[in-house]
Amino acid sequence: MYKLYGMRDSGNCYKVRLLLNHLDLPCENIATDILQGETRTDEFLALNPNGKVPLLICPDGRPLAESNAILTYLAEGTDYLPEDSYEGALVFQWLFFEQYSHERFIATNRFWMHLERSAATHRAQIEANHGPGLAALGVMNDHLAERDFFVGDRYSIADIALYAYTHVADEGGYDLSVFPHVRRWIADVAQQPRHQLMSA
Amino acid sequence: MYKLYGMRDSGNCYKVRLLLNHLDLPCENIATDILQGETRTDEFLALNPNGKVPLLICPDGRPLAESNAILTYLAEGTDYLPEDSYEGALVFQWLFFEQYSHERFIATNRFWMHLERSAATHRAQIEANHGPGLAALGVMNDHLAERDFFVGDRYSIADIALYAYTHVADEGGYDLSVFPHVRRWIADVAQQPRHQLMSA
Known part of the structure; x- marks a missing residue:
C-alpha cells in the first residue's frame, strides 16, 4: 500500500489524495504538521532532504x-x-505554471492568512504576491473561456493541480467573482466522479 | 524546424538550447529581450498568455x-x-524542485544583481532569497556526495535543468566554494558530449 506524509489543509497534499481517490488506490495517510516542525525532524529529512510534504x-x-x-x-x-505526447507536454506546462506562477503567490498568501495566521508579520509580502496571483488567475480565466478543462477538453492532473489552491483562493484574499470561467470550472471539477473534499 | 523564443542570458532558455544541441536538433533562435518588454507585446502574448520565455x-x-x-x-x-517510471518520476521531482526551491531564489537574485542591475532596489528581497537559495544548494550538494548525477547515475534533463542557474549562481551572490560536490558535478556536466556554453 502507498503511504502519504501530508497535512490535511495543504493544497499540495490534497492534490495527491484527490488523485489517489479517483484511481481508487488505497493509501495510509500519515499526518505531518508543517506548523509543528514535523517536516524538519531528522527522521523526516532522511526520507525527504528538502523537508516538504x-x-x-x-x-x-x-x-x-x-x-x-x-x-x-x-x-x-x-x-x-493524456497519451499524446504534445497533450502530455501541455499538462506539464500547466503543472510548472502552477508551481511557479500560481502556488507561490496564492498558496503562500493563504498559508500566512489562513493557516499560520501570521498576516500581520507578512503584510508586505502578501501585498507583493497579490498582483502576480491575480495575473495567474487571469491567465487561467482566459484559457477556460474557450475550454471545459485545461488540456484536450478532458479532466487531467493539470486540473487537479490547479484546482487544489484555486478553489480556496479566497482564503488567501483572492476574490474569484471576477473570474467567472474559473468559477464555472471549479464547479465542474467538483462534479467529477469520485471527487473528494479537501477536508475529507 | 523548431523555433525558440528566448534570451541568451536566461538560464531557463539556456536549458532548452543545451538539450537541443545534445539532441542535434536544428532550431531557429528568436531573440526576445525580457528587459525591453518583448514578452509583453500583444504578438507574444498571443503565443504565450503567461508572457514568459x-x-x-x-x-x-x-x-x-x-x-x-x-x-x-x-x-x-x-x-x-529514463524509461523506468520511478526514475522518470525522480527526474520530475528534481525538475519541480528546480522551479520551486531553486530557480525562484537563485535565478531571481541573479536577475536583479547581474541582468537588470537593480540590486539596490531589491535589496530586501535579495537578502530574503539568499537563505532558501543556500538551502537548495545544500540539498543538491548532499545528494551529489553519493552520486555522479541527479537520477540513476546518468546525465539527464534533471541535471540540465539544475545546471542552468547553478553554474552561474555566483552572479546571484552565491559562493559555490562551500559546495564541493556541486562544483565537481558542474565540471562533469561541462564535460558531456555536445555541451554548449550559455554564451554560445
Whole structure:
C-alpha cells in the first residue's frame, strides 16, 4: 500500500489524495504538521532532504517528493494523463505554471492568512504576491473561456493541480467573482466522479 | 524546424538550447529581450498568455511554454529521460524542485544583481532569497556526495535543468566554494558530449 506524509489543509497534499481517490488506490495517510516542525525532524529529512510534504512512499518503500511529480507518477497510463505526447507536454506546462506562477503567490498568501495566521508579520509580502496571483488567475480565466478543462477538453492532473489552491483562493484574499470561467470550472471539477473534499 | 523564443542570458532558455544541441536538433533562435518588454507585446502574448520565455514553437506551429515542460517534451524517448517510471518520476521531482526551491531564489537574485542591475532596489528581497537559495544548494550538494548525477547515475534533463542557474549562481551572490560536490558535478556536466556554453 502507498503511504502519504501530508497535512490535511495543504493544497499540495490534497492534490495527491484527490488523485489517489479517483484511481481508487488505497493509501495510509500519515499526518505531518508543517506548523509543528514535523517536516524538519531528522527522521523526516532522511526520507525527504528538502523537508516538504507531500511525500509519497511507494509500496516497495521508495520515496517520491514534489506534489506534481507524484501526480505524474500515479497518473501515468491512466485517463488522467493524456497519451499524446504534445497533450502530455501541455499538462506539464500547466503543472510548472502552477508551481511557479500560481502556488507561490496564492498558496503562500493563504498559508500566512489562513493557516499560520501570521498576516500581520507578512503584510508586505502578501501585498507583493497579490498582483502576480491575480495575473495567474487571469491567465487561467482566459484559457477556460474557450475550454471545459485545461488540456484536450478532458479532466487531467493539470486540473487537479490547479484546482487544489484555486478553489480556496479566497482564503488567501483572492476574490474569484471576477473570474467567472474559473468559477464555472471549479464547479465542474467538483462534479467529477469520485471527487473528494479537501477536508475529507 | 523548431523555433525558440528566448534570451541568451536566461538560464531557463539556456536549458532548452543545451538539450537541443545534445539532441542535434536544428532550431531557429528568436531573440526576445525580457528587459525591453518583448514578452509583453500583444504578438507574444498571443503565443504565450503567461508572457514568459522560453517558448518553443514546434515544427507544426504548436507552441509550448515552461522550460521544464519543453525539456520533458524534447527528451521523451531519448537517453535524457529514463524509461523506468520511478526514475522518470525522480527526474520530475528534481525538475519541480528546480522551479520551486531553486530557480525562484537563485535565478531571481541573479536577475536583479547581474541582468537588470537593480540590486539596490531589491535589496530586501535579495537578502530574503539568499537563505532558501543556500538551502537548495545544500540539498543538491548532499545528494551529489553519493552520486555522479541527479537520477540513476546518468546525465539527464534533471541535471540540465539544475545546471542552468547553478553554474552561474555566483552572479546571484552565491559562493559555490562551500559546495564541493556541486562544483565537481558542474565540471562533469561541462564535460558531456555536445555541451554548449550559455554564451554560445
